[in-house]
Amino acid sequence: MAFMAFTGYINVYIVRNNINLAIVAMVNYTAIREEVNPSNDSLIPEEKQCEFQTVNSTDTSEDGPFPWSEPIQALISTSFLWGYFITNIPGGRLAEIFGTKYLLAISQILASALTMLIPIAASVGWELIIVIRVTMGLVQGPSFPCMHPLLAKWIPPQERGTISAVVYAGQQLGTVVGLLLTGLIINKLGWEAVFYIEGCIGFVWTFFWLLLVFDSPDTHPRISKAEKKYIRTSIANDASPTKKVASVPWKDIFTSLPFYAILIANIGHNWGFLILLTELPIYMKNILGFDIKSNSMATAFPYFLTWLASIAVSPLADLCKQKEWLSTVWIRKIFTLIGHMGPAVCLTAVAFAGCDLTLILVMLTLSVSLQAGIYAGWFINHIDIASNFAGTLFGLTNGLSIIPSWIGPLVVGFITKGNQTIEAWQIVFLLAAVVLGFDAVFFLIFASGDEQPWNKEATKQTKKEDTRESMKCFDAGTTDTKSEAQKTAQKDLKCPSTS
Secondary structure, three states, X not given: OHHHHHHHHHHHHHHHHHHHHHHHHHEOHHHHHHHHOOOOOOOOOHHHOOOOOOOOOOOOOOOOOEOOOHHHXXXXXXXXXXXXXXXHHHHHHHHHHHOOHHHHHHHHHHHHHHHOOHHHHHHHOHHHHHHHHHHHHHHHHHHOOOHHHHHHHHOOHHHHHHHHHHHHOHHHHHHHHHHHHHHHHHHHHOHHHHHHHHHHHHHHHHHHHHHHOOOOHHHOOOOOHHHHHHHHHHOOXXXXXXXXXXXXXXXXXXXXXXXXXXXXXXXXXXXXXXXXXXHHHHHHHHOOOOOHHHHXXXXXXXXXXXXXXXXXXXXXXXXXXXXXXXXXXXXXXHHHHHHHHHHHHHHHHHHOXXXXXXXXXXXXXXXXXXXXXXXXXXXXXXXXXXXXXXXHHHHHHHHHHHHHHOHHHHHHHHHHOOOOOHHHHHHHHHHHHHHXXXXXXXXXXXXXXXXXXXXHHHHHHHHHHHHXXXXXXXXXXXXXXXXXXXXXXXXXXXXXXXO
């Protein structure tokens, strides 16, 4: 299950983010310069550029066919989030009710199909690309919140940090694979092939997901009895096919400071993460002068380190918990500080690095890779405070954080429109650093690692209902020879088979 979920997130991030590098090859930057500056003087004054550019700033060999301005590029990059927001919030709840397996499969199939339509849409107009990207966001919205309920059913608490980190690290490796693969395809086959090839990958993954993954140990036909027993006894609030879904205590959630601590952390992370993910290729082209090949490699490398770091930090966090060196809340706080305050310091250094290429690349690499701390921090804090509603909470925090997060790339687009200078990007990096620093402090003050009272009450409620259901099942099947009425009752009650 963990391996398939991990590879699933690789695919999610490949199709979600391929546009961020592909757009560099799709846009005609020469046409934009001429439109803004018809006299054909350099759009960027010499003193505003770095002199170590790997390609000439007036080189048109890598220009694409579309004269899309910086704000239009930002709209295309962020339009995915408009749809993502709408289905992100209910996505976790849908998984709690109906299961993760088919929800994620449908999401992947539709997203892959839509990806393959982007080249056709581009030939019609950027507006149609936005429509497709919004729709992709709609179908991929449940992809992350739907995983928390699956992990809550499959992963024992003492292994939750490690396994969760491995699973969710797929987004980092997906970013790496996506950037490198996209750069390779553009160089060899052109930008159109990116969307056709990467779209096909999603169909292959979905086939194996449907074949191998099940929503709980109880519904898996090939799991051993020993493994099922271990999982069920390790998880205090075990998941069974007859378990009732508790009603969501909305009032308690929206008056809970630990919930808001996660939400604010999610907002800050998304702001910094999305600015780096969507805008870094443009910064590297226009300020550092990197060509497509250098751009894809330089952008991908930090995410490769993030992937490695995310796999390392969570076992360390679990070890701290098992050895009782730190409480759950301090584990979450310390790793959140690493994942937020660390990048804030690094981005501040980039802002004042001028044209020191070595310092810029080192600090950008650290600013991305240190974000791995969140996978042992706030990212799995939902399960700590309310395992019954982990999917709902993740959908809420991730969904609500998207509203301010999509503003980030739009702000960058307007700051840098006709102003691709070191000074403009200095503002971009400092703004991201301030946001990351603020939310880190907020989480440090208000986060909790304890199960919340409203989750305990839901556990009591569902256990009582499960007990009543079990008694009905017992009454419906107490005899060796069951009547047709008893068999029908067992089926209607979804009683576990005794045959």
